[in-house]
Ligand SMILES: [Fe+2]
């Protein structure tokens with residue numbers, strides 16, 4: 001009988017699967033196996049360790065371009081809306097890998113098992129989000145891979161491959177928090193176009209992304225507390241070190257607060273000074 005997979009091996013399996021639909025399906029199967037085993041016996045699956053690839057396997061298409069070479073989209077047109085859904089699908093597929101990568105890459109760090117539960121759940125939700133975006137694209141006569149996509153999305157993972165606190169600061173607490181800022185505007189675009197399927201899919205994404213940002217801040221605070229560090233100061237230092245630009249207002253202050261990120265974390269990193277209330 002072969003030994004059951006460890007969680008780190010499951011993560012590595014997903015990271016080394018190239019096809020988008022196969023990656024998302026495997027991610028969902030491994031997440032279901034993890035939670036089913038955890039419900040029976042909290043230690044049924046070992047965390048284990050893995051040596052994940054620095055770059056996860058990806059499908060041949062979409063072609064990956066530098067951000068400045070990705071054609072600009074006009075969301076008022078059908079082609080623009082397809083391009084927007086395609087960009088979100090690409091973000092979701094990256095997010096599947098990002099969440100399994102934090103599990104595999106930092107599996108050697110002693111952490112409460114809840115850390116792994118959170119990222120398995122987030123990875124499962126990203127896999128669902130990727131599927132939802134693929135369905136929306138297909139209903140508009142397109143598919144994931146039909147258009148070029150952004151190459152830079154894995155950069156943050158590469159830059160923070162050796163630094164768990166840096167990873168938490170930049171991926172969930174900066175990049176995924178940015179998703180909370182921009183998703184309401186996207187929902188509006190699809191609502192105006194009367195594309196109910198896309199509106200409903202983006203509403204699922206919007207509600208579930210709050211918890212991914214919250215997992216980031218929860219474990220960031222945890223690690224700061226364990227080392228007696230000031231979370232705000234460490235956050236500023238790590239974002240300045242690993243994130244290559246300033247943060248862009250307007251911020252979704254309400255959802256960021258729901259996710260445990262206070263304004264004095266992000267406003268000092270913004271590319272403009274916070275306007276004074278009432279002025
Ligand atoms: Fe997502």
Ligand SMILES: [Fe+2]
Pocket residue numbers: 095122126176209212
């Ligand atoms: Fe997410």
